[in-house]
Amino acid sequence: MNYARHEHHDFLGGSAHALADAGLQRVLTRLTDTLVAANRRGYAALSDSDKLRDHAKLIKEHTLAHLDRYLEQLEDSVKKLGGHVHWAATAEDARQIVVQIARQANCTKAVKSKSMTSEEMHLNPALEKAGIEVTETDFGEFIIQAAGERPSHLVAPAVHHTRESVAAILSRHLGEQLSDDPQALALTGRRVLRERFYQADLGITGANFAVAETGTIVLVTNEGNGRLTTTCPRVHVALMGLEKVIPRFGDLPVFLKLLARAATGQTLSIYTTLITGPRRDGELDGPEEFHLVILDNGRSKILATPFRESLQCIRCGACLNVCPVYRRVGGHAYGGVYSGPIGSILTPLYDSVSQNPHLPHASSLCGACQAACPVRINIPHMLIGLRELQHQFKPGRWESLAYGFWKQVLCRPWMYRLALKGARMFTRFFAKEGWLSRLPGPGANWTAMRDFPAPAAKAFRDRWKELNS
Numbered sequence: 001m002n003y004a005r006h007e008h009h010d011f012l013g014g015s016a017h018a019l020a021d022a023g024l025q026r027v028l029t030r031l032t033d034t035l036v037a038a039n040r041r042g043y044a045a046l047s048d049s050d051k052l053r054d055h056a057k058l059i060k061e062h063t064l065a066h067l068d069r070y071l072e073q074l075e076d077s078v079k080k081l082g083g084h085v086h087w088a089a090t091a092e093d094a095r096q097i098v099v100q101i102a103r104q105a106n107c108t109k110a111v112k113s114k115s116m117t118s119e120e121m122h123l124n125p126a127l128e129k130a131g132i133e134v135t136e137t138d139f140g141e142f143i144i145q146a147a148g149e150r151p152s153h154l155v156a157p158a159v160h161h162t163r164e165s166v167a168a169i170l171s172r173h174l175g176e177q178l179s180d181d182p183q184a185l186a187l188t189g190r191r192v193l194r195e196r197f198y199q200a201d202l203g204i205t206g207a208n209f210a211v212a213e214t215g216t217i218v219l220v221t222n223e224g225n226g227r228l229t230t231t232c233p234r235v236h237v238a239l240m241g242l243e244k245v246i247p248r249f250g251d252l253p254v255f256l257k258l259l260a261r262a263a264t265g266q267t268l269s270i271y272t273t274l275i276t277g278p279r280r281d282g283e284l285d286g287p288e289e290f291h292l293v294i295l296d297n298g299r300s301k302i303l304a305t306p307f308r309e310s311l312q313c314i315r316c317g318a319c320l321n322v323c324p325v326y327r328r329v330g331g332h333a334y335g336g337v338y339s340g341p342i343g344s345i346l347t348p349l350y351d352s353v354s355q356n357p358h359l360p361h362a363s364s365l366c367g368a369c370q371a372a373c374p375v376r377i378n379i380p381h382m383l384i385g386l387r388e389l390q391h392q393f394k395p396g397r398w399e400s401l402a403y404g405f406w407k408q409v410l411c412r413p414w415m416y417r418l419a420l421k422g423a424r425m426f427t428r429f430f431a432k433e434g435w436l437s438r439l440p441g442p443g444a445n446w447t448a449m450r451d452f453p454a455p456a457a458k459a460f461r462d463r464w465k466e467l468n469s
């Protein structure tokens with residue numbers, strides 16, 4: 001199965017592919033329109049959503065300013081409850097830690113609840129290589145695992161599929177002919193996954209929040225798979241990026257109220273699961289072992305940069321739904337695990353700015369993402385910051401030549417006038433009613449997607465002269 005991430009993916013090629021896919025355009029419009037309306041309804045239903053969002057932001061700012069203290073407190077709290085804490089500096093370290101835990105506990109079958117951190121560390125291939133069978137148990141994730149794909153949305157990972165394509169994927173995967181009736185497909189998923197839960201000896205989850213004060217890991221799901229993943233298997237491993245810690249139990253309601261509303265417009269997600277250590281004496285269910293893996297993978301470096309605010313993200317997906325770029329190209333075009341406006345920041349920061357040159361530009365800077373974000377992350381500001389960083393890289397030969405020539409033209413008024421005259425004469429052959437719809441050469445990339453205004457028939461300076469003569 002191919003889980004491989006498209007290393008240093010071609011965003012432009014991926015976007016062109018997505019734009020030409022009429023089916024994808026339909027599902028993207030339907031999903032994002034629905035979720036944008038739900039997000040607005042969700043905020044409007046709060047008595048003072050602005051105040052709550054400001055409060056959430058303050059908690060995040062405070063936590064990041066004292067991250068070392070709260071992470072140590074979280075470690076102490078989890079250990080006091082009988083859990084184990086593992087620190088992973090890189091994705092590779094995190095993979096090794098999880099494989100080691102599985103080996104030591106003789107686990108061979110894992111069930112996994114939806115976790116973007118596990119996607120980020122490419123956990124499934126590592127487990128499979130170690131001989132551990134992994135089943136994704138969020139239904140959307142189950143579909144894309146069967147298809148050998150990556151999630152295309154933070155909260156709706158299989159949004160790019162229709163019910164017909166889901167039926168085809170699952171029929172192939174399960175070796176039985178399934179109808180495309182959504183209810184029948186859901187029941188099939190339930191039947192198959194129920195068995196896997198009973199057979200599994202290792203349960204892997206993410207963590208939407210981790211409370212430093214109490215050592216509580218909080219999971220938010222809509223399908224109940226998080227609960228089964230953490231109660232049936234005898235070993236539970238929770239994976240979290242180090243920014244997921246929150247200081248106090250009392251901070252939790254602030255985020256729970258916002259997360260579901262921002263993501264899907266729900267008052268609360270259907271299941272909010274609070275895990276506080278492994279099974280205790282006398283308890284009927286729960287794992288015998290509980291492990292918390294805290295992943296850095298570049299986050300601590302971001303902490304000391306102007307991009308620190310990106311660590312406030314609670315992965316609700318609201319910025320994706322409102323983004324005019326994501327709404328057209330979908331998640332796979334971005335290449336990384338995280339897509340949309342926040343992905344255009346996280347992928348260059350976690351991976352490499354120079355190897356993801358188009359992502360900081362995959363935005364109109366309209367500000368819709370910041371307006372929809374429950375913690376008001378200033379995404380446009382950080383995208384501009386990343387664009388600034390790109391100036392540190394040496395441009396290619398042709399780019400240097402083009403800018404060198406442009407500089408000469410701008411420094412010499414006579415050359416500028418001559419260039420304008422040339423452009424006017426040249427574009428005369430292509431202009432129609434004041435617009436250029438089809439340019440040759442490098443200009444074709446622009447006009448393939450949008451028209452370009454034709455140069456005015458008469459230059460401003462000539463008109464000015466005429467007016468004053």
Ligand code: SF4
Pocket residue numbers: 154262312313314315316317318319320342369372373374375376377
């Ligand atoms: S940046 Fe904000 S809106 Fe986007 S996923 Fe993160 S929390 Fe949600």
